[in-house]
Amino acid sequence: MKQKITVLGSTGSIGTNTLDVVARHPEQYEIFALSAATQVDLMLKQCAQFKPRFAVMASGPHAQQLAERLKQNSLQTEVLQAPDALEAIASHPDVDAVMGAIVGAAGLAPCLAAARAGKRLLLANKEALVVGGALFMDTVKRHGATLLPIDSEHSAIFQCLPEDRGSWAARVDSLLLTASGGPFRQRDPATLSEITPEQACDHPNFSMGRKISVDSATMMNKALEVIEARWLFDMAPEKIKVVIHPQQIVHSMVQFKDSSVLAQLGTPDMRVPIACGLAWPERIASGAPLLDFAKLAALTFEEADAHRFPGLHLSWQALRAPEGTTTVLNAANEIAVAAFLERSLSFDRIHAVNLQTLESVQPGAISSLEDLMALDARARAQAQAIARQWAR
Ligand SMILES: NC(=O)C1=CN([C@@H]2O[C@H](COP(=O)(O)OP(=O)(O)OC[C@H]3O[C@@H](n4cnc5c(N)ncnc54)[C@H](OP(=O)(O)O)[C@@H]3O)[C@@H](O)[C@H]2O)C=CC1
Numbered sequence: 001m002k003q004k005i006t007v008l009g010s011t012g013s014i015g016t017n018t019l020d021v022v023a024r025h026p027e028q029y030e031i032f033a034l035s036a037a038t039q040v041d042l043m044l045k046q047c048a049q050f051k052p053r054f055a056v057m058a059s060g061p062h063a064q065q066l067a068e069r070l071k072q073n074s075l076q077t078e079v080l081q082a083p084d085a086l087e088a089i090a091s092h093p094d095v096d097a098v099m100g101a102i103v104g105a106a107g108l109a110p111c112l113a114a115a116r117a118g119k120r121l122l123l124a125n126k127e128a129l130v131v132g133g134a135l136f137m138d139t140v141k142r143h144g145a146t147l148l149p150i151d152s153e154h155s156a157i158f159q160c161l162p163e164d165r166g167s168w169a170a171r172v173d174s175l176l177l178t179a180s181g182g183p184f185r186q187r188d189p190a191t192l193s194e195i196t197p198e199q200a201c202d203h204p205n206f207s208m209g210r211k212i213s214v215d216s217a218t219m220m221n222k223a224l225e226v227i228e229a230r231w232l233f234d235m236a237p238e239k240i241k242v243v244i245h246p247q248q249i250v251h252s253m254v255q256f257k258d259s260s261v262l263a264q265l266g267t268p269d270m271r272v273p274i275a276c277g278l279a280w281p282e283r284i285a286s287g288a289p290l291l292d293f294a295k296l297a298a299l300t301f302e303e304a305d306a307h308r309f310p311g312l313h314l315s316w317q318a319l320r321a322p323e324g325t326t327t328v329l330n331a332a333n334e335i336a337v338a339a340f341l342e343r344s345l346s347f348d349r350i351h352a353v354n355l356q357t358l359e360s361v362q363p364g365a366i367s368s369l370e371d372l373m374a375l376d377a378r379a380r381a382q383a384q385a386i387a388r389q390w391a392r
């Protein structure tokens with residue numbers, strides 16, 4: 001029987017890559033529901049191609065526009081509006097798997113809804129795990145959901161780890177996350193204040209959404225990925241290491257107690273981890289070119305420069321701090337990156353906003369999604385105020 005899939009964030013980089021893989025296997029997968037925020041034209045095209053039962057838009061006006069366009073084109077997809085509808089399409093009884101590809105903390109509630117409904121959850125939306133932390137993982141366990149990492153580094157680690165989770169503590173020495181170093185790996189740190197959003201979004205190997213592209217440029221993406229790895233693999237923060245690998249052919253590695261290292265390699269193309277998550281434990285064609293070792297130049301590795309990338313170390317600091325600190329860090333970073341993309345904050349001040357927000361927001365006790373969202377809102381308000389002080 002075909003697997004029915006909901007794609008949250010279908011108009012983004014991960015969403016469109018997911019649909020590309022799904023379209024290659026019409027005998028195995030069908031699209032149950034799609035969601036987007038603003039891109040009505042693209043959503044209309046996706047509805048025409050995949051004929052989902054539901055399409056969810058983030059705002060009333062976008063939902064209305066889409067409904068009109070679907071009607072004009074005699075398409076039957078029913079249009080619904082976020083936020084409640086996102087949780088409904090993520091947890092609907094007819095759905096087998098959910099791709100979490102919304103950017104930012106906005107994706108947390110529907111991912112949790114999918115977990116509570118015991119779905120197979122393909123998680124690209126790393127911020128959901130950074131914000132949700134222990135509560136997210138408890139929800140997955142309690143409701144028997146299957147959580148499959150889509151982020152390329154975590155997919156790599158997942159593929160390298162032994163199947164028997166119970167053996168990890170005895171066998172694994174450390175997780176080695178690879179990082180490209182982004183577009184400014186070799187740029188003079190004294191010139192970081194002049195960087196434009198266009199330069200920051202020009203990632204050396206991947207074409208991604210604007211927010212994650214800026215995160216890669218500051219290496220906050222790797223900071224978020226350290227936190228993501230801590231939760232996905234239940235690994236102590238000091239056992240998670242980062243090494244720069246500019247070619248991004250080795251997607252990450254696991255070092256074992258006997259000093260043996262297993263790595264996952266592949267073409268830098270997100271359709272590879274997406275296909276892996278969709279079909280796991282089977283393997284299906286992803287559409288990505290095969291890796292041609294005869295044509296590969298050198299694979300190189302280097303240490304991350306703490307002076308150039310001060311944000312990277314905030315991950316370990318936040319993981320050692322009281323619960324909720326990673327929620328504060330994520331909120332601050334979302335605000336700072338948005339301000340940078342709107343050109344009101346300079347690139348080098350993203351870190352200043354993150355640091356000052358962490359210093360000034362104390363998380364309280366967390367026992368529910370509401371607690372997390374209240375902390376997220378408080379941290380955002382504080383980060384906004386700090387970003388305004390630094391505004392240019
Ligand atoms: N791109 C990549 O290669 C990788 C991405 N990731 C992670 O995957 C997630 C998605 O990244 P990416 O695809 O690059 O991002 P994009 O910005 O390309 O896409 C984001 C998607 O989410 C929708 N969206 C944005 N804001 C909201 C909101 N408030 N409510 C509901 N929907 C919203 C967008 O809709 P619309 O476009 O219609 O406005 C779009 O469909 C991120 O968490 C990222 O860190 C992880 C590894 C690699």
Ligand SMILES: CC(=O)[C@@H](O)[C@H](O)COP(=O)(O)O
Nearest residue numbers: 151152179180181182216221
């Ligand atoms: C493709 C992917 O998973 C991104 O997270 C990408 O790897 C960004 O890489 P860097 O953050 O190392 O530049």
Ligand SMILES: [Mn+2]
Nearest residue numbers: 151152153225
């Ligand atoms: Mn990644």
